[in-house]
Amino acid sequence: MQKITTFLWFDDQAEEAMNFYASIFKNSKVTHVTRGPNGAVFWVSADIAGQTFYALNGGPKFKFTEAISLFVTCEDQTEVDDLWSKLAADGGSESMCGWLKDKYGLSWQIIPKALSEYLAKDSSGKVMQAMLGMKKIDISGLKKALES
Numbered sequence: 263m264q265k266i267t268t269f270l271w272f273d274d275q276a277e278e279a280m281n282f283y284a285s286i287f288k289n290s291k292v293t294h295v296t297r298g299p300n301g302a303v304f305w306v307s308a309d310i311a312g313q314t315f316y317a318l319n320g321g322p323k324f325k326f327t328e329a330i331s332l333f334v335t336c337e338d339q340t341e342v343d344d345l346w347s348k349l350a351a352d353g354g355s356e357s358m359c360g361w362l363k364d365k366y367g368l369s370w371q372i373i374p375k376a377l378s379e380y381l382a383k384d385s386s387g388k389v390m391q392a393m394l395g396m397k398k399i400d401i402s403g404l405k406k407a408l409e410s
Contacts, residue, residue, distance in 0.1 A: 268332070269316045271324050272366065276317035279366050280308040286348045287311040331361065331369035338374065339401045345372050346398045360399040376401045380408045 272279055277295055284290040290310045298304040306317045311334075336342045349372070350356055353365040360373045377399060380389045384407075392407035393399065 264314050267314045267316060269318065270326075270368065271318050271320045273322045274302075274319045275366060276306045276319045277303045279368075280306045280310075280315065280317050282364075282366075283310050283315070284308050286345065326363075326367040326369065328357075328361070328363075328369045331371050333371040333373060336372060336374045338376075342372055342374050342399060342401070345370075356397045358397055359393055360396070362398075372398070374399055374401050374404075377404060380404045384408050 270276070270279070277292070280292050284292055287310050289312065290308065292306060292308045293314075294307040295303055296305045303319055305319070308315050308317070334345060336345065346356075346362065349364045349370050350362045351365070355363045357363065357369075360371050360377075361369060362372065363369050377389075377393065381393075384390070388407040388410060389404050392403050396403065
């Protein structure tokens with residue numbers, strides 16, 4: 263059993279959001295939908311990429327901020343590109359340094375594992391400077407900065 267579970271508060275899109283996330287990440291699925299007395303969805307659980315998530319339809323009182331984000335480590339540029347395009351679609355917004363907000367306002371960091379490897383090898387700060395100028399992280403740009 264997972265000791266700490268991410269719990270997300272939505273206005274009224276919990277089931278839609280969990281289905282959206284499950285459609286993006288491999289080996290993911292909505293596992294349970296609980297309805298309230300009026301038949302409307304109250305909360306949803308899902309396994310997303312091996313992690314359990316809960317989502318609540320709690321109403322408009324609270325909104326997501328960049329103070330919390332979901333950090334996704336990607337194997338390669340293909341995975342970065344795929345997740346970036348899917349999560350930023352339909353009203354999402356791109357930010358800087360691998361950050362984006364999805365159409366529900368949830369912040370994500372889509373980060374290739376190469377970033378930490380290159381940063382560890384770079385004593386000049388060129389990789390960091392290259393990353394700071396990017397929205398979606400481009401591994402070839404990071405590599406070029408490391409080798410310059």
